[in-house]
Amino acid sequence: MLAQRFIQLSSRRLQANQPALSKFAAPAAIAARIQARHVAFQPSSSPVQTTPAKPSDAYSILAAQRRLRPVSPHLSIYRPQITWYLSISNRITGSLLSGGLYIFSLAYLASPLFGWHLESASLSEWFGSLNAFAKGGIKFMIAMPFTFHSFNGVRHLVWDVGKELSNRQVQVTGWGVLGISVVSAMVLALLV
8 A cells, every 4th residue: 555655656746747757657657556536627727626535525425426326227127028937947947957966866875874765676666656647747847847958958059059049039939948848748747
């Protein structure tokens, strides 16, 4: 802090005493990360007097400036769109799929320690003992996030190529991804 103040004062003195060297004073102040406050030129004969702001007044000046700034619009004023829902759904399904895989993998590795039976024979026996409605529901709950995340990933790859980027095309492909995800999840759930 003291070094910055020293460079600031010496660059001001250099600029005031030797106007020919003033072109070097500003870069020295910039290199020392010193912010300069430029005063507007006043053509009257009297010099412009500036008074430095007190540190206690700095917060009130900043608060007054913030009141004059425009407020950015919040999401609540916009009409919800399909792209919002698909974007957050893509993130949620990706988190659910990867989180579920990690949790099951850790449980499978820890199952011998705790006496859990997570081997394939036990899981298929448990699943086979369920009624048809429960089986279809479980398969749909697993297939829907998988198909949605997969088809929406293909949609994003198409966007990366630079295709289907107009507003209308984004909406059409969004509804298409949603429809094909539901249909393919139902088909996977109804497979025997």
